[in-house]
Amino acid sequence: QKEVEQDPGPLSVPEGAIVSLNCTYSNSAFQYFMWYRQYSRKGPELLMYTYSSGNKEDGRFTAQVDKSSKYISLFIRDSQPSDSATYLCAMTRGWSQGNLIFGKGTKLSVKP
Amino acid sequence: DVKVTQSSRYLVKRTGEKVFLECVQDMDHENMFWYRQDPGLGLRLIYFSYDVKMKEKGDIPEGYSVSREKKERFSLILESASTNQTSMYLCASSSPTGSRYGYTFGSGTRLTVV
Numbered sequence: 001q002k003e004v005e006q007d008p009g010p011l012s013v014p015e016g017a018i019v020s021l022n023c024t025y026s027n028s029a030f031q032y033f034m035w036y037r038q039y040s041r042k043g044p045e046l047l048m049y050t051y052s053s054g055n056k057e058d059g060r061f062t063a064q065v066d067k068s069s070k071y072i073s074l075f076i077r078d079s080q081p082s083d084s085a086t087y088l089c090a091m092t093r094g095w096s097q098g099n100l101i102f103g104k105g106t107k108l109s110v111k112p
Numbered sequence: 113d114v115k116v117t118q119s120s121r122y123l124v125k126r127t128g129e130k131v132f133l134e135c136v137q138d139m140d141h142e143n144m145f146w147y148r149q150d151p152g153l154g155l156r157l158i159y160f161s162y163d164v165k166m167k168e169k170g171d172i173p174e175g176y177s178v179s180r181e182k183k184e185r186f187s188l189i190l191e192s193a194s195t196n197q198t199s200m201y202l203c204a205s206s207s208p209t210g211s212r213y214g215y216t217f218g219s220g221t222r223l224t225v226v
Contacts, residue, residue: 041222100215
């Protein structure tokens with residue numbers, strides 16, 4: 001079983017839709033969870049960061065962590081064509097030198 | 113604004129050439145990483161370094177080496193480039209506690225080996 005699983009998509013939605021992106025993981029020791037956004041031919045940029053379980057909201061973006069189910073989500077409200085990108089989840093145990101474990105990314109396309 | 117700078121956006125090299133990919137960060141970060149990214153395979157860790165002169169193998173080190181002579185610079189070396197090393201190469205950095213807060217990535221180098 002892979003440590004982090006993420007549906008690669010592609011996911012295509014109309015402008016204004018609510019988008020749900022998800023990752024599951026197997027290691028219960030993960031405590032820090034991140035979402036990266038990667039535009040075509042660019043490096044990933046950190047979008048959201050959460051610690052442990054719960055929700056975190058930033059504008060149109062909400063990150064949700066359910067540690068009991070080992071499941072994390074990123075919701076995008078009122079999606080825009082500029083949200084078209086690949087979204088990668090990432091997580092770590094939190095040790096000072098523990099590396100991030102990444103999902104493979106979900107490609108999202110928001111159609112005008 | 114913190115930055116990780118990769119020296120080239122696009123490179124075309126011939127099979128058998130020695131290739132150097134350079135990465136510089138201005139955040140005084142101790143930890144630096146090299147990944148390659150391929151469709152369907154995601155990010156794969158090649159090498160990483162937690163300090164100057166230190167290096168650790170990642171998941172796919174074969175065919176690569178690295179050099180970290182200065183804290184801000186981490187170089188990836190393809191000793192003898194092969195076509196299966198055609199890929200997007202991404203450099204990243206973080207502070208020692210920074211894995212909890214994510215990495216900062218460069219813009220990437222798209223390498224084509226012909």
